Amino acid sequence: MTAQTPQIQLRTSPHMKRGVTVERIMLNVVLALLPIVLFSIWQYGLSALALIVTVTATCVVTERLFNRASRSASTLSDWSAVITGLLLALTLPPAFPLWMGVVAGVAAIGLGKVLFGGIGFNVFNPALVGRAFVQAAFPVAITTWVPAFSPTRFSEFVPTTFTVPLMMPPDISEWARQALDGFTGATPLARWKFENELTPVQDFLTGAVTASAGETSAILILLGGFYLAARKFLDWRIPVAVLGSAAVLAWAFHLHDPGHFPEPAFVLLSGGLMLGAVFMATDMATSPVTPLGVWLYGILIGVVTVSIRYFGGLTEGIMYAILFANALVPLIDQYTQPKVFGQRRSS
Amino acid sequence: MAIPGQQELTQLENFMEGIWKQNPVFVMLLGLCPALAVTVSAVNALAMGAATTFVLLGSTLLVSLMRNFVPKEVRIATYIVIIATFVTIVDYLIAAISLELYEALGAFIQLIVVNCMILGRAEAHASRNAPIRALTNALGMGLGFTIGLFALGSVREILGSGTLFGVSLFGPDFQPWVVMVLPPGGFFVLGAWLLVFNWWRNRTPAATGTLKPAEGHSHG
Numbered sequence: 001m002t003a004q005t006p007q008i009q010l011r012t013s014p015h016m017k018r019g020v021t022v023e024r025i026m027l028n029v030v031l032a033l034l035p036i037v038l039f040s041i042w043q044y045g046l047s048a049l050a051l052i053v054t055v056t057a058t059c060v061v062t063e064r065l066f067n068r069a070s071r072s073a074s075t076l077s078d079w080s081a082v083i084t085g086l087l088l089a090l091t092l093p094p095a096f097p098l099w100m101g102v103v104a105g106v107a108a109i110g111l112g113k114v115l116f117g118g119i120g121f122n123v124f125n126p127a128l129v130g131r132a133f134v135q136a137a138f139p140v141a142i143t144t145w146v147p148a149f150s151p152t153r154f155s156e157f158v159p160t161t162f163t164v165p166l167m168m169p170p171d172i173s174e175w176a177r178q179a180l181d182g183f184t185g186a187t188p189l190a191r192w193k194f195e196n197e198l199t200p201v202q203d204f205l206t207g208a209v210t211a212s213a214g215e216t217s218a219i220l221i222l223l224g225g226f227y228l229a230a231r232k233f234l235d236w237r238i239p240v241a242v243l244g245s246a247a248v249l250a251w252a253f254h255l256h257d258p259g260h261f262p263e264p265a266f267v268l269l270s271g272g273l274m275l276g277a278v279f280m281a282t283d284m285a286t287s288p289v290t291p292l293g294v295w296l297y298g299i300l301i302g303v304v305t306v307s308i309r310y311f312g313g314l315t316e317g318i319m320y321a322i323l324f325a326n327a328l329v330p331l332i333d334q335y336t337q338p339k340v341f342g343q344r345r346s347s
Numbered sequence: 348m349a350i351p352g353q354q355e356l357t358q359l360e361n362f363m364e365g366i367w368k369q370n371p372v373f374v375m376l377l378g379l380c381p382a383l384a385v386t387v388s389a390v391n392a393l394a395m396g397a398a399t400t401f402v403l404l405g406s407t408l409l410v411s412l413m414r415n416f417v418p419k420e421v422r423i424a425t426y427i428v429i430i431a432t433f434v435t436i437v438d439y440l441i442a443a444i445s446l447e448l449y450e451a452l453g454a455f456i457q458l459i460v461v462n463c464m465i466l467g468r469a470e471a472h473a474s475r476n477a478p479i480r481a482l483t484n485a486l487g488m489g490l491g492f493t494i495g496l497f498a499l500g501s502v503r504e505i506l507g508s509g510t511l512f513g514v515s516l517f518g519p520d521f522q523p524w525v526v527m528v529l530p531p532g533g534f535f536v537l538g539a540w541l542l543v544f545n546w547w548r549n550r551t552p553a554a555t556g557t558l559k560p561a562e563g564h565s566h567g
Binding site: 069100111115133136137138139141163164166167168169 | 509517518520521522524525526527529531535542546
């Protein structure tokens with residue numbers, strides 16, 4: 001891959017240089033993700049651990065293999081492949097078969113990242129590309145959920161974890177019923193959408209819900225976000241715009257028809273909205289650079305997410321909302337260029 | 348080909364053009380509409396390839412024979428009428444041979460008439476060469492197109508249904524990759540093949556010869 005380095009036109013001084021490298025930023029993102037990863041393992045046990053390790057290792061190995069194939073220097077030291085792997089694993093159901101996790105990891109790095117030229121050149125968030133691929137390929141496995149805090153989670157794996165590669169995962173509804181009484185196998189979003197039954201907010205805060213591996217720890221996600229925003233490693237306006245627009249829209253719908261549409265708190269806490277808003281929408285390479293564009297981009301994600309949840313066929317919309325907004329980033333950047341002071345329009 | 352400054356190709360090279368150097372699917376990226384749409388299984392891919400090859404051979408022969416009589420101004424219209432004639436023949440043929448296949452291929456049999464690979468051959472080769480020469484090239488192109496379709500169809504059938512030519516490869520527990528039999532699967536597999544071929548070409552620069560991977564128009 002012969003990625004061309006874009007020429008940056010520098011303006012006149014003064015310049016302030018901050019000794020921040022890509023490695024440092026990425027390492028901090030990994031640090032911010034670690035509590036979520038640990039919480040996920042505590043919640044879902046061995047299967048989540050195996051999935052996170054497998055997916056992350058796949059992403060790293062895939063990146064290395066593509067580096068070798070294109071005869072370029074290894075790009076592993078910038079930690080971005082690790083982040084992609086961790087994020088991707090956190091968006092998958094904890095009992096996702098490991099071989100499908102490998103497919104997701106290869107798709108994430110292969111399709112989502114290196115084909116565009118590697119870090120900084122990708123158009124779409126690589127982790128979400130990987131998830132979108134396995135969602136399209138294995139629609140059943142990616143909506144098979146297991147209970148959180150099952151008593152045997154540290155002594156045995158979920159039967160689907162070690163599915164033979166290329167084979168269908170076994171049916172785990174019976175296993176799940178034994179592991180936890182009264183387990184329905186549906187996420188809070190699905191239960192709201194299809195059974196009109198709301199999950200209480202405190203369940204979300206304690207993580208006692210059925211969800212993808214990293215979706216349940218809203219507090220830890222927000223803490224990680226605050227940490228990165230405080231160190232200026234992510235643009236705080238993006239999560240604020242995403243969550244704010246989603247909350248406002250949800251609130252408007254709730255006022256209109258409280259019987260059918262849930263409260264904004266439910267919308268914010270359920271599904272992957274929080275994780276997506278803080279860690280995926282803010283991906284530096286795939287978000288706008290202009291101040292106005294950042295707001296537009298965030299609002300677009302929030303609105304599309306809520307629209308898909310309320311009116312689409314899927315229960316969760318954050319993934320497609322971010323991918324859709326990613327595709328519009330060049331356009332947003334183009335139309336929101338700030339005015340350059342001291343220059344007159346040449347025409 | 349009657350391009351100035353280019354050496355006349357031998358018959359074998361002329362035949363091999365379509366299979367390797369100017370493969371319609373992998374190099375010229377022509378006729379992608381059927382290449383993406385009907386390649387959900389190996390059988391469909393082969394049938395589509397055979398039907399296209401038949402139309403290509405028939406139209407090439409006629410266009411080549413009539414190349415000195417057709418006024419330049421109406422040549423495209425003439426080609427389309429000739430191609431449409433053979434498409435009608437192949438449409439009825441497939442319906443008579445296998446109704447199941449006919450339904451699987453659907454509108455894409457009739458759409459061979461606007462396959463830009465066929466029109467491109469008529470315009471660029473058949474109308475400038477004697478029948479035998481034109482036919483040799485057309486046969487290579489048809490085979491190349493069929494190989495391209497089969498490369499797509501076999502991968503998509505193996506991953507998307509776990510079968511090849513309807514024979515189960517992995518047993519009943521196979522987990523189908525649903526995406527592979529959906530339209531995005533066509534793009535993914537085509538992209539993967541292009542990646543492999545371009546990587547191969549870049550690895551062996553001596554083998555590429557004078558022709559670079561052409562930029563094609565992806566319609567038809």
